Amino acid sequence: MFYKVHQGVQLDSQTVENLRSRKWIESNAIRVYKNKVNIVAELKLRVNEEDKYVVVKYFGWRNTVSFILSPFMRSRAQKTFDHSLLLLANGIRVPAPIAVYTFRRFGFIGENFIVMEKIKDYRLAREVIRDDNESLERKKIIVREIGRMIRKIHEINYIHNDLTPGNFLVDAEHNVYLIDLNRMKKKFFLSWQRKMYELAKLNLCSCDLAYSHKDCLYVELLEEYSGDKSKKLYELMRKAIRKNRLRRKAKKLLLWRKKV
Numbered sequence: 001m002f003y004k005v006h007q008g009v010q011l012d013s014q015t016v017e018n019l020r021s022r023k024w025i026e027s028n029a030i031r032v033y034k035n036k037v038n039i040v041a042e043l044k045l046r047v048n049e050e051d052k053y054v055v056v057k058y059f060g061w062r063n064t065v066s067f068i069l070s071p072f073m074r075s076r077a078q079k080t081f082d083h084s085l086l087l088l089a090n091g092i093r094v095p096a097p098i099a100v101y102t103f104r105r106f107g108f109i110g111e112n113f114i115v116m117e118k119i120k121d122y123r124l125a126r127e128v129i130r131d132d133n134e135s136l137e138r139k140k141i142i143v144r145e146i147g148r149m150i151r152k153i154h155e156i157n158y159i160h161n162d163l164t165p166g167n168f169l170v171d172a173e174h175n176v177y178l179i180d181l182n183r184m185k186k187k188f189f190l191s192w193q194r195k196m197y198e199l200a201k202l203n204l205c206s207c208d209l210a211y212s213h214k215d216c217l218y219v220e221l222l223e224e225y226s227g228d229k230s231k232k233l234y235e236l237m238r239k240a241i242r243k244n245r246l247r248r249k250a251k252k253l254l255l256w257r258k259k260v
């Protein structure tokens, strides 16, 4: 049995057929942001009888296990759509979702993609934070906004699971948008270790909180996130940063071994 699940704006049937094809997206994109497992591209589409510049994220498969389990799962496009609505309802800026389509064959997920608002004139938070020409004040404002956003996500018992500064977009008015929402998960209980581990992934300052210095962006983040200046919290954060460093080293080593 073949069927599709759709939510959001109804796109015309030809557009939907076109978007089911990765090749079509590649060759009609105004810009391809990323084309690895997933493809993320800017396209001009007819939405509600109007030509609109939008971003389409089409999800590919990372491994066969996920495919085998897919009859029991929401598609990653659907998760992104649902999480976008959840975060918007909780005052967290994300690109507005427009439409989501998931095609299934005998329950197994086939093509799945989300159409969303295109954020204009942005830089990745990673670029802004690492830019020597950017003022410290601007960096602090952005880091504080990131801290506020993560606090809100944790307050509703969710974790984002991929909190790199590359997943925050900063537009010309300095609004910060969070993207890459398909790994988000609800947790029954969120420990402080887990919370700090998520924050540590932002990799904000080379000091790793090992010594105190003026203008540390980790301090800025933690102040906005919890307002708690206790030694205990900083110790947890230090541990999380070390754990994250080890994880990144191990990942690099694995990638290197795969190559040779």
Ligand SMILES: Nc1ncnc2c1ncn2[C@@H]1O[C@H](COP(=O)(O)OP(=O)(O)OP(=O)(O)O)[C@@H](O)[C@H]1O
Binding pocket: 033, 034, 037, 038, 040, 055, 057, 095, 116, 117, 118, 119, 120, 124, 162, 166, 167, 179, 180, 182
């Ligand atoms: N709504 C949007 N507006 C403008 N640009 C976007 C938007 N969404 C994503 N992008 C651009 O596309 C890039 C890749 O997007 P995203 O992070 O969602 O994909 P990904 O990292 O491949 O996802 P995954 O980690 O699930 O593989 C972003 O770094 C950003 O430059």
Ligand SMILES: [Mg+2]
Binding pocket: 166, 167, 180
């Ligand atoms: Mg990303």
